[in-house]
Structures are given as C-alpha cells and as structure tokens.
Amino acid sequence: MASATISSRLDKARAQFGAGVRLSEPFPGNPPLWIEPLDDSLRGDFAVARHWIVEHREAIEQALLTFGAIVWRGFPIASSEHFAGLLDQFEPYAQGYAGGTSDRKVVTGNVMEATRTPPEVTIPLHQEMSYMPSGPRLVAFYCREPSLTGGETVICDMRGLLEALPDPLRAKLTTHDVEYVRNMRSEAVDDWRAEAVYRHPTWQYRFETGDPATIEVLLKERGAEFERHGDGSLSFWTRVPGITTHPVTGDLLYFNQMNSQVQHPLTIGEERAAAIDAAYGTITPRAYSVRFSNGEALSEAEFMAIHGTFEARKIAFPWEAGDVMLLENRLTGHGRNPYTGPRDIQVMLIQ
Ligand SMILES: [Fe+2]
Incomplete structure (x- = not known):
C-alpha cells in the first residue's frame, strides 16, 4: 500500500513537471522531491531556470503539499542574487526573523544567513517560528x-509525528498551549x-535598535507580552497552541518547539548545558525557555519521547554548491548537523 502511494505521487x-527534468525520491515516502535538469539550457542558463520555476509554479505548490519539500540540484544558481531571483515570484515573509533564538544577518534583500550558531552545535529539528502566532508558509535554503x-x-x-508520541504527551499538547x-x-x-558560553544575546543586537519603544511596538504586533527588568534585560513571551491543523491539507500536526528550546545536553551539548544549569539555577532568566501554559515544564521523559520520535524520522543529505531546497514549514521540519570547515547556507522566508 505504502509503495503504491509513493510511486503514484512521483508519477x-x-x-505535472513534464520533460526537461528528472524527478526522484531519494528517501522513498519521505521528503524531499529531488529535481535535476536534463536540458542543457536549464543546466546552464539562469534566465531559463528562473523561467522554468515561473512556468511550473502550480506543480511546485502541489509537490510542496505532497512531498513536503523540493530540492533542485544541478541548476545554475551561482550567487545569492540568483537564489533571490529564482524564487522572486514567491511573496517574502514580511516580518523577518527579529526576536528569534538564532543569530543571523541579512545577505542581500530577503536573503539571510541561515544561522551563526557555532559549528559544533546541533540545531534540533523544528518548524520555523512555530513559537509565534503566525510564521512563514515556506522556507527556502541555498547552498x-x-x-x-x-x-x-x-x-x-x-x-x-504527533500520532507517534505517547498518548499522555499528545493529550497534554492538545489540552494546553505552549509558552x-x-x-x-x-x-x-x-x-x-555576556560570557560567550551562555550565548545570552542583548536586545540591542538582536533587534538591531537601541530604542525600547520600537521593540515594544514590534513585540505587540507579534502577539508577545513583555517585561523590562531592573538589570536592563528584557523578557518577552508568546503563548500559542502546540498543534495546528494544516490550512490546505487538513492534517493535524505537531507544531511547536518544546524539544528545541530547552537547554538539554542532547541539544546544546553536555558542557554548555552543565555550565548554564550551574550559573543560572532556577531563578535567573535564561536566554530562552519553554513550558506548557499550565506552568508545567517538559519532563525528561517527555523530552526524550519527542527527541526520539524526531531522530527516527530524520533525513540528511550532503549539500552541494548551488543546491536550493524549498520546504513547506508546517509539513516538514528542519535542523542542522554540526560541521567543520566553512559553510555558507542562506535562507529566505516566504509568505
Ligand atoms: Fe530554523
């Protein structure tokens, strides 16, 4: 049954995509749909590649819903400007990244660095901005x-994924929001x-302004509440459901970052987790934290259940220069493996 479904979605x-490209599913039954050019002009001429994207917009949208993600390999995407131009018919996500947990800067226009999170750190699988009342529909990556x-x-x-979690945890996510x-x-x-090991950012850096009033307007716009502390620090929080119904497919989906926004040894490494525990204890506000809206923290067993479920579904393939990946943010989670050497992966958020 499963294989019939898989081959029929590929067929x-x-x-829909027609001749000119080769389609495959490198991880049958999982994302992404893999697209390679067969045609020389598609392989060598950026204008032709961009036109191909415009012409196949409907098929792309359909594939995003069916496969959850698309990778284009072998297309002539040689610069950040090409990346931006390739997908310029998609509407950028207007609100950008401000206020997130990851460190990143603008490359050009709507193209951002994926993250400045140190290379040795694993970024757990997550859906972009699922901690906000609204977020991007699609996320595009460029290598x-x-x-x-x-x-x-x-x-x-x-x-x-939600169905694969233990019943009591699923019930909890259904009953309570996530804060x-x-x-x-x-x-x-x-x-x-300010000690580097804590990776505790300043609001001036993260919001790129020294003006508290500007930040307050932004936080209100995004449905966040906030509090200023005597030590000059700023706390803000959002309370949103941990599950969501997909607006088009109707799928009931896990949609939260409970597993990725705890400072657990499995996410930030044993050494840093221990340093943060020792220095912050249970009183000092941490750079980020998460709990159920009834005030309960995620227990170790609950963390491990979510972590294990994500691990079992994880797909990894090595990047090649020029690759572009477009993923449907609710249907497909993303994260990052640790690395060595240089790495320049760029990202665009799409409405
Ligand atoms: Fe992300």
Whole structure:
C-alpha cells in the first residue's frame, strides 16, 4: 500500500513537471522531491531556470503539499542574487526573523544567513517560528558553499509525528498551549551572562535598535507580552497552541518547539548545558525557555519521547554548491548537523 502511494505521487509529479527534468525520491515516502535538469539550457542558463520555476509554479505548490519539500540540484544558481531571483515570484515573509533564538544577518534583500550558531552545535529539528502566532508558509535554503564535513540541513516529515508520541504527551499538547519565554540582556549593563558560553544575546543586537519603544511596538504586533527588568534585560513571551491543523491539507500536526528550546545536553551539548544549569539555577532568566501554559515544564521523559520520535524520522543529505531546497514549514521540519570547515547556507522566508 505504502509503495503504491509513493510511486503514484512521483508519477503524478512527473506528469505535472513534464520533460526537461528528472524527478526522484531519494528517501522513498519521505521528503524531499529531488529535481535535476536534463536540458542543457536549464543546466546552464539562469534566465531559463528562473523561467522554468515561473512556468511550473502550480506543480511546485502541489509537490510542496505532497512531498513536503523540493530540492533542485544541478541548476545554475551561482550567487545569492540568483537564489533571490529564482524564487522572486514567491511573496517574502514580511516580518523577518527579529526576536528569534538564532543569530543571523541579512545577505542581500530577503536573503539571510541561515544561522551563526557555532559549528559544533546541533540545531534540533523544528518548524520555523512555530513559537509565534503566525510564521512563514515556506522556507527556502541555498547552498553557496558546503561545509567540509557534516553541516547537513536535516529535515523530517511532520505528518504522523504527533500520532507517534505517547498518548499522555499528545493529550497534554492538545489540552494546553505552549509558552515560549526569551530573555535578552542589555549591552549597556555589565552582565555576567555576556560570557560567550551562555550565548545570552542583548536586545540591542538582536533587534538591531537601541530604542525600547520600537521593540515594544514590534513585540505587540507579534502577539508577545513583555517585561523590562531592573538589570536592563528584557523578557518577552508568546503563548500559542502546540498543534495546528494544516490550512490546505487538513492534517493535524505537531507544531511547536518544546524539544528545541530547552537547554538539554542532547541539544546544546553536555558542557554548555552543565555550565548554564550551574550559573543560572532556577531563578535567573535564561536566554530562552519553554513550558506548557499550565506552568508545567517538559519532563525528561517527555523530552526524550519527542527527541526520539524526531531522530527516527530524520533525513540528511550532503549539500552541494548551488543546491536550493524549498520546504513547506508546517509539513516538514528542519535542523542542522554540526560541521567543520566553512559553510555558507542562506535562507529566505516566504509568505
Ligand atoms: Fe530554523
């Protein structure tokens, strides 16, 4: 049954995309749909490649819903400008990244660095901005330069993940919302949390402004509540459901970052987790934390259940320079493996 479903979705995609490209499913039954050019002009001429994307917009949208993600390999995408131009018919996600947990800067236009999170750190699988009342519909990645080892942008099918969790945890996620709390220190104050090991950012850096009023407007717009502390730091939090119904497919989906926004040894490494536990204890606000809306923290057993479920579904393939991956943010999770050497992966958020 499963294989019939798999081949039929590939057959359907082949009929929609037509000749000129080779379609495959490198991980049958999982994302992504893999697209390679057969045609010389598609392989060598950026304008032709961009036109191909425009012409196949409907098939692309369909494939995103069916496969959850698409990878284009072998197309002539040689620069960040090409990446932006290739997908310029898609509407950019207007709100950008401000206020997130990952460190990143603009490359050009709507193209951003994927992350400045240190190379040795594993970024757990997650859906972009699922800690906000709204977020991007699609996330696009571009490999300008692959790392020497590791550094895969891992992905996973979110369909069926909720069903794979233990019943009591699923019930809890259905009953309670999830509360995400961030704290950002002030660069104007001499603060022990400035020590690099804690990776505790300042609000001036993360929001790119020294004006608290601007930040307050932004936080209100995004449905976040906030509190300013005597030490100059700023806490803000959002409370949103941990599951969502997909607006088009109707799938009931896990949609939260409970597993990725805890400072657990399996996510941030044993050494850093221990340093943070020792220095912050249970009183000092951490850079980020998460709990159920009834005030309960995620237990170790619950964390391990979610972590194990994600691990079992994880897909990893090595990047090659020029690769573009477009993923449906609710249907497909993403994360990053640790790496060595240089790595230049860029990202665009799409409405
Ligand atoms: Fe992300």
